[in-house]
Amino acid sequence: MTPTVKAILDKYESDCPGTKANLARMLMQGRLGGTGKMVILPVDQGFEHGPARSFSVNEPAYDPHYHYQLAIDAGLSAYAAPLGMLEAGADTFAGQIPTILKLNSANSWATERDQAVTGSVDDALRLGCSAIGFTVYPGSEHFFDMAEEIRELSLEAKSVGLATVIWSYPRGGELSKAGELALDVGAYAAHMAALLGAHVIKVKLPTDHIEQKEAQKAYENFDASTQAKRVAHVVKSCFNGRRIVVFSGGAAKGSDAVYQDARDIRDGGGNGSIIGRNTFQRPRDEALAMLDRIIRIYKNEE
Amino acid sequence: MTPTVKAILDKYESDCPGTKANLARMLMQGRLGGTGKMVILPVDQGFEHGPARSFSVNEPAYDPHYHYQLAIDAGLSAYAAPLGMLEAGADTFAGQIPTILKLNSANSWATERDQAVTGSVDDALRLGCSAIGFTVYPGSEHFFDMAEEIRELSLEAKSVGLATVIWSYPRGGELSKAGELALDVGAYAAHMAALLGAHVIKVKLPTDHIEQKEAQKAYENFDASTQAKRVAHVVKSCFNGRRIVVFSGGAAKGSDAVYQDARDIRDGGGNGSIIGRNTFQRPRDEALAMLDRIIRIYKNEE
Amino acid sequence: MTPTVKAILDKYESDCPGTKANLARMLMQGRLGGTGKMVILPVDQGFEHGPARSFSVNEPAYDPHYHYQLAIDAGLSAYAAPLGMLEAGADTFAGQIPTILKLNSANSWATERDQAVTGSVDDALRLGCSAIGFTVYPGSEHFFDMAEEIRELSLEAKSVGLATVIWSYPRGGELSKAGELALDVGAYAAHMAALLGAHVIKVKLPTDHIEQKEAQKAYENFDASTQAKRVAHVVKSCFNGRRIVVFSGGAAKGSDAVYQDARDIRDGGGNGSIIGRNTFQRPRDEALAMLDRIIRIYKNEE
Amino acid sequence: MTPTVKAILDKYESDCPGTKANLARMLMQGRLGGTGKMVILPVDQGFEHGPARSFSVNEPAYDPHYHYQLAIDAGLSAYAAPLGMLEAGADTFAGQIPTILKLNSANSWATERDQAVTGSVDDALRLGCSAIGFTVYPGSEHFFDMAEEIRELSLEAKSVGLATVIWSYPRGGELSKAGELALDVGAYAAHMAALLGAHVIKVKLPTDHIEQKEAQKAYENFDASTQAKRVAHVVKSCFNGRRIVVFSGGAAKGSDAVYQDARDIRDGGGNGSIIGRNTFQRPRDEALAMLDRIIRIYKNEE
């Protein structure tokens, strides 16, 4: 284990050796192993948007094995997916890459700002996962319920040596659409995930918008002009850097924008990316090339 | 066990030997045993429409033994029914045909797009069933609740060696009536059943309608002109064929239409039919003749 | 045990010896013991209508012992009542007559079509009961909840050797007042009780009204002109006679009407009566005389 | 033990020796010990009306020890209070007077006809209580929930040898304000408490008003002209006197009215009084004098 990873693990003061071992597995895996950086492949698009919108642009991606193999071949840190997706390759790829079982899921037809809990800690254990994943919607009228669900699941996960990854996506309630990506909102959402006991926090890259009137004063001397500075603020909001924070790539977009995001995350002190549609919706060769370049950015090689 | 069945079982990577054995029981049963195809007799019409509308057209069908015997005599793969129906013949027909306990049920008087959970995994065990059956309504405002119910039931079933069959019927919410049978909707619904961890997925045969505006682009180059191609798309949406997919026959209709459906399911790579009203609402001789011909279609004998 | 009772018990294929023994206790009890017919005394009027409306017309009936003794002296098959009523005589009359603990109850002030669960299987066990009793309201917006309650209670009862009696009373939702007693509705309600796993089904005597438009066709050739034929249809709807079906006497009425009901139940193949207000709201001598005559009717003695 | 108490205990036919022992403790305690009569001190006014409205008129009553000591010094049968009140004196007064842990509580700011469950059977056990206390509101839209709560709590209490005291206070729903104290309503509420399995039933003294139209006929020959006759009707409605029934004193009032109530309860065959505000809101000397006189009334000494 590298000193960098050891230093990260030391910040998880309350965890049992089992949970630390699983965090270490993700931090020591693949081409970024030992650097303290992570790139995670998440494939929950099938739930979110359905199979055709997710995979028809790259037909081999209909097969769950495709994603396991992509994550392995690209040298990523972990692969995250809902129950059925992991079940379909759990044996073939056992031990080849750490997996994160996403325990709740939304879909395109949902009319409420909530998700269904579609997996359990017992599922994560029998599938050999390293962590559970869970989405909360701060701001939603269902946030209290979601917070109570992850309280129970995370306590159970910690008791059996699994790590907890929280996707913290502000939405609903009185938040404006622009507000969902606002800097103050994103930092608050990340902080709440940390308070809920997450080991790894996943948020979206924030804009320089400040949503909350009451927060204007706190930000009036803050320089939010670059994405890297905004990333640094989110990281600081996660216990001053005591928690791993990764950022999502968002909707599929041009590769230059993807690389610039990675540089900003790196320069702001973020721990890496969760990047899904931008990879599996490209041909495999292009995806591998893109992931290679992202990894080199995180390794400071470009 | 045939190589075909072995290949199917190998795709269930996360299941214990008990669950695989029960899948094998269904796949090796009856005249389609070993072919990888299945024809299942479901009799939950009594719950759905009441006894007279279900059975008065063929009076012997009031007796639960009638259906067990029909499924056995026709050489089918399994018999699926709610609690009371299975209890009424569980001993007489023990070991003669695999049974699927349908764990939730609706009825003609229900005003919500939901079902009542009317059976349990413990019931399935004491009745010697091979699988549990469960209906979800993707699109309904109750879908999250239904998904959470099957999460718990399926986890429990897997822990005691039973298989899970999910009926995935889109309805409610913002879906139009035509949309419930749309190709994109059916493929999405089947995919969600797979993500929820189903071993066997049951959906309706889709039309060529595309319901979701956001999905138009994904289908613009897709040839949906034949039913077989639509079946193939649904099968692909179930983890690229890694899950068993069977299709329902729908309301009672002419026998030629039934045979054509079977041919299309076969040609599209589907695993077979769940066919209820089209059989038990005909005189027994006609039903046996019809099932004989369906089975021959699946065996490529006509 | 008589061949008649043995034949009935044989139809309960999935039950453990304990549950069969408790069914046998009720079928072998009293003056109808061995005939396959039952007359049950239910006293839940205190919950339904309050003590004065229930008992002031026959003051000794305020005492719970009165009802135990009435059922015993009349040679009935079983006595059914809510928790407190059974507790008040459980020791004095232990072993003298099978008891059924009614597990849910409504009252005159309830504003919803639901009942409160006021007893448990553990209560039934400690009180030495032979069965649990439970009311469902098919058609009500609470039916799904009630069905899920009895699913749990009945599973638990079966696991400890108790029998389950379901009162199936259609009401609420879109059913008209006349519809609650309609033939198609009553047969459907009885069938649902059978599907829910009841050993004994209790319904009201149906009229010749057909409520559901969709069911008109199924009944167009059915001769519903006599009450006996309607009884036979309900019995057939309960798994073709594989389940015990008893009918309620309804509100207090003239004794000739009561006797005619009993004859019709007998002639239609029903298993007997649950008769409460028509007995305990009459002076004890009259009640005993009435019950004597009803029993003689079921014994084909008049 | 006196024959009178033995006769009362014999009416609790279904209870274990532990529960009977706790009933006996209350019936054999203090100056009424052995008479079959009880006077209970309840102090839940702090929850209901807040501390100042409850205790400022008699400042020593702010101290929980005051009430324990008052009940002991007055020679009462038991002391009933919510969790914190009992915790604050449980050790000092252990074994000196039977206690009843009130398990649910309302407060002045509640907007619904319900109570919060603020204690548990485990609390009652660790505090050495003889009984649990619970309020139901027959008529309220929350009555079903409350009935289901006491079903669970009472079953648990009976399984560990505790007695159950139910406060049955009709309110809410379609009941008029006058109706809450009506004779028919009070008798019905008392009867429901008995049906729910209460060992001791606490109701308010009823007026001669008849609330329910459907009950008019049942009362048309009933002489409700004296309070003693109304008490007798309530007692009869509790299984013809097979259950202990005590009556509440209501709001603070003149002492003559309090004594008259006690005489009427005694003459009507009631088992005694639960009397709170009328005692602890008077100076201690006056309260002791009042309780002395009430006790003498119950002992037929005046």
Added chain:
Amino acid sequence: MTPTVKAILDKYESDCPGTKANLARMLMQGRLGGTGKMVILPVDQGFEHGPARSFSVNEPAYDPHYHYQLAIDAGLSAYAAPLGMLEAGADTFAGQIPTILKLNSANSWATERDQAVTGSVDDALRLGCSAIGFTVYPGSEHFFDMAEEIRELSLEAKSVGLATVIWSYPRGGELSKAGELALDVGAYAAHMAALLGAHVIKVKLPTDHIEQKEAQKAYENFDASTQAKRVAHVVKSCFNGRRIVVFSGGAAKGSDAVYQDARDIRDGGGNGSIIGRNTFQRPRDEALAMLDRIIRIYKNEE
């Protein structure tokens, strides 16, 4: 242990040695150890207002270690925070200061008067806490639910030797904004916390407003002119001083006001302060100086 602390512990009559030991740990800790007074540092502002509004004014406070160290260096009695905040320093500061795990939390975006339960007793145990903390909102339409949550959590805490601290903050329902700080309301809220079984009760300093019309009479002879007298009334309302009562400092304000509050709390017989924003939102040196002076006030040194 000092006689003062021993006398306080003796008032907790129903608690096990483990819980008393944890109360003793807080009462014997730091510079106020042994005096019966406490100053507690609570840091749940991150949940309530987000990280920037809480910590940007004093940037080192972004680090959870900062608060542990501040509480230790200032010689405080205990440190209270939500799950993530305690997890982040639980090992580094183990055994150096008693901790209180705050089990529920609100946030700026919540639209209901409720809090999410974000921690559990098991969490408190594994983090080595001395107590659990929980907020109730008397007056809110969610108060019953909150009361039932703390009933369960507090019972569990007591069974494993932890103490319970209840933050009792009236709000919602029919209470006016001024009423939330009214004397009668604050005393009632404190009393309810005591009734719910709290060991330590935390309320806000009340004004001399009387909110409830029904309570006017009870206060008409009460001299509420000084804050010390109002504090004394709240303390009296907590079982006449049998429970530890601490007061919150409220929003950040001038230091003179903070010192005057402390003097009033002391003079009124309160047990101390919970003081958060007024300390960690000042530079560390100023905060330490302020806490030093508050402690000296409680030690009667100024």
